[in-house]
Amino acid sequence: MNLGEYFKRRQRLVDRALERWVPGENEFPPQVHQAMRYSLFAGGKRLRPILALAAADAVGGRPVDVLPLACALELIHTYSLIHDDLPSMDNDDLRRGKPTSHKIFGEALAILAGDALLTEAFHLLTRPELMRDIPPARRMRAICHVARAAGSTGMIGGQVLDMAAQGKEIETHLLEYIHSHKTGALIAASVYAGAILGGGSARELKALNGYGEKLGLAFQVVDDLLDVQGEVKKLGKAVRKDKTQGKATYPAFFGIAESHRKAEALIGEALVFLKSFNGRANPLREIAKFILQRTT
Amino acid sequence: MNLGEYFKRRQRLVDRALERWVPGENEFPPQVHQAMRYSLFAGGKRLRPILALAAADAVGGRPVDVLPLACALELIHTYSLIHDDLPSMDNDDLRRGKPTSHKIFGEALAILAGDALLTEAFHLLTRPELMRDIPPARRMRAICHVARAAGSTGMIGGQVLDMAAQGKEIETHLLEYIHSHKTGALIAASVYAGAILGGGSARELKALNGYGEKLGLAFQVVDDLLDVQGEVKKLGKAVRKDKTQGKATYPAFFGIAESHRKAEALIGEALVFLKSFNGRANPLREIAKFILQRTT
Numbered sequence: 158m159n160l161g162e163y164f165k166r167r168q169r170l171v172d173r174a175l176e177r178w179v180p181g182e183n184e185f186p187p188q189v190h191q192a193m194r195y196s197l198f199a200g201g202k203r204l205r206p207i208l209a210l211a212a213a214d215a216v217g218g219r220p221v222d223v224l225p226l227a228c229a230l231e232l233i234h235t236y237s238l239i240h241d242d243l244p245s246m247d248n249d250d251l252r253r254g255k256p257t258s259h260k261i262f263g264e265a266l267a268i269l270a271g272d273a274l275l276t277e278a279f280h281l282l283t284r285p286e287l288m289r290d291i292p293p294a295r296r297m298r299a300i301c302h303v304a305r306a307a308g309s310t311g312m313i314g315g316q317v318l319d320m321a322a323q324g325k326e327i328e329t330h331l332l333e334y335i336h337s338h339k340t341g342a343l344i345a346a347s348v349y350a351g352a353i354l355g356g357g358s359a360r361e362l363k364a365l366n367g368y369g370e371k372l373g374l375a376f377q378v379v380d381d382l383l384d385v386q387g388e389v390k391k392l393g394k395a396v397r398k399d400k401t402q403g404k405a406t407y408p409a410f411f412g413i414a415e416s417h418r419k420a421e422a423l424i425g426e427a428l429v430f431l432k433s434f435n436g437r438a439n440p441l442r443e444i445a446k447f448i449l450q451r452t453t
Numbered sequence: 454m455n456l457g458e459y460f461k462r463r464q465r466l467v468d469r470a471l472e473r474w475v476p477g478e479n480e481f482p483p484q485v486h487q488a489m490r491y492s493l494f495a496g497g498k499r500l501r502p503i504l505a506l507a508a509a510d511a512v513g514g515r516p517v518d519v520l521p522l523a524c525a526l527e528l529i530h531t532y533s534l535i536h537d538d539l540p541s542m543d544n545d546d547l548r549r550g551k552p553t554s555h556k557i558f559g560e561a562l563a564i565l566a567g568d569a570l571l572t573e574a575f576h577l578l579t580r581p582e583l584m585r586d587i588p589p590a591r592r593m594r595a596i597c598h599v600a601r602a603a604g605s606t607g608m609i610g611g612q613v614l615d616m617a618a619q620g621k622e623i624e625t626h627l628l629e630y631i632h633s634h635k636t637g638a639l640i641a642a643s644v645y646a647g648a649i650l651g652g653g654s655a656r657e658l659k660a661l662n663g664y665g666e667k668l669g670l671a672f673q674v675v676d677d678l679l680d681v682q683g684e685v686k687k688l689g690k691a692v693r694k695d696k697t698q699g700k701a702t703y704p705a706f707f708g709i710a711e712s713h714r715k716a717e718a719l720i721g722e723a724l725v726f727l728k729s730f731n732g733r734a735n736p737l738r739e740i741a742k743f744i745l746q747r748t749t
Contacts, residue, residue, distance in 0.1 A: 269613055283594075
């Protein structure tokens with residue numbers, strides 16, 4: 158399969174759905190909808206939505222049944238970026254090559270736009286006119302999983318400890334906790350919730366959960382490496398910031414070469430979890446390999 | 454009926470449930486759970502949870518089926534207070550007689566604790582071990598309604614315009630939009646979603662929606678009046694702030710006496726919506742009258 162083509166096709170599907178389901182820029186009050194859409198359509202790769210769709214593929218589900226979840230995941234991811242970039246958090250001026258939300262709209266509106274994106278995610282997941290073919294109990298299970306992964310013992314928990322660890326000596330297990338939570342949790346939940354909605358069996362869900370966890374952690378290790386080795390122009394955000402801010406990163410702990418090896422090992426383990434799946438899991442396999450090679 | 458007793462009993466019910474369902478202070482990472490609980494247990498009246506329970510009473514529902522919704526509404530309300538108090542928003546130092554979240558925990562953790570409370574609300578609403586006797590489709594409908602009321606065209610929309618209107622001349626219809634959204638939307642949704650989970654008929658839901666909208670607007674008008682006439686000691690927050698900040702308020706627009714009359718008229722209209730209900734709606738009736746007399 159051609160992963161580039163697959164990504165482009167799925168990105169279009171997700172972008173069209175977001176365009177349709179998220180309130181328009183002119184919807185009242187326009188300020189907040191402009192701010193929401195500014196960050197939402199700033200050129201994200203749509204990795205989480207595509208993982209949810211690919212996980213549904215892997216268990217024989219239909220993309221149309223998973224699309225609202227796919228969009229909700231991107232709304233949650235986008236809100237987390239807006240809030241992480243705030244002056245009182247990472248204080249970033251640049252994201253995906255554009256000024257961050259608070260630089261354009263001011264802090265108050267950036268906070269509220271983030272809040273609104275998070276809330277809209279759960280609105281989208283519960284709208285009665287969507288996902289009509291999914292049994293409501295199954296749908297509720299997927300939403301519950303996403304909420305837990307995004308919450309205080311998931312993504313937010315990771316971000317809290319990431320902030321707390323700045324400039325401090327920490328132990329390896331805390332480093333791993335931060336990485337597997339601040340980024341890993343939502344990536345893993347994208348795979349898992351996509352597979353739930355796709356109708357995966359208990360055995361399939363267990364395997365895909367393993368895949369998602371390894372993939373999520375690998376993604377953040379590669380992110381750390383890109384911060385050390387990447388270019389502002391390609392990444393569209395400031396580089397070498399982790400070091401300046403005294404962040405807990407894999408390269409700072411283990412060095413560049415060893416971090417590379419760890420990411421490779423994690424992707425290898427992720428692929429093992431897909432062993433019992435047929436060709437329908439090929440997108441998930443290709444995405445795992447791509448995570449290692451990505452340069453943006 | 455004795456409203457004071459009713460309130461106390463229901464507050465205890467809600468507080469015990471929050472204590473049970475919200476992650477404990479020692480749950481990892483403790484910082485965020487301490488910050489969440491600091492604001493959650495700072496002495497709120499639990500008006501929104503009690504409205505949800507009273508609306509279920511009115512249509513013959515059982516409190517136990519509505520309790521997770523009641524708690525979720527308080528989580529959402531608490532997150533909105535934490536974010537509204539932030540330096541870039543209303544910049545308040547005092548809330549319910551105590552230092553605001555960012556004063557104790559710093560801005561970053563206050564923002565994240567707010568995010569976590571909002572996320573936890575939707576987690577609580579979808580946990581499979583709760584609300585087992587409610588048909589999942591009905592439950593989904595209630596969640597969808599809450600999400601819309603809390604989002605960019607509801608509570609957040611009201612807050613966005615409240616910020617934008619500061620120090621500006623605005624028209625009456627915008628004043629009413631701000632009030633009916635920033636406070637009214639979640640109050641109305643508490644009544645409506647409580648009635649959905651309680652198994653209300655279409656006719657009952659329509660009437661309770663009318664009641665909730667009038668009540669929500671009246672609540673904010675009285676809030677404005679308390680800001681003008683109240684005492685810091687009783688209210689536990691700064692007074693006369695609306696004027697200093699150039700906020701759009703009913704007393705500023707219509708004067709104190711006329712604002713009183715408007716609040717009274719709204720409560721009168723709210724009560725008319727309850728005409729066809731029997732004695733089971735008495736708590737809703739008493740709460741409406743109480744809104745007018747409240748001094749905190």
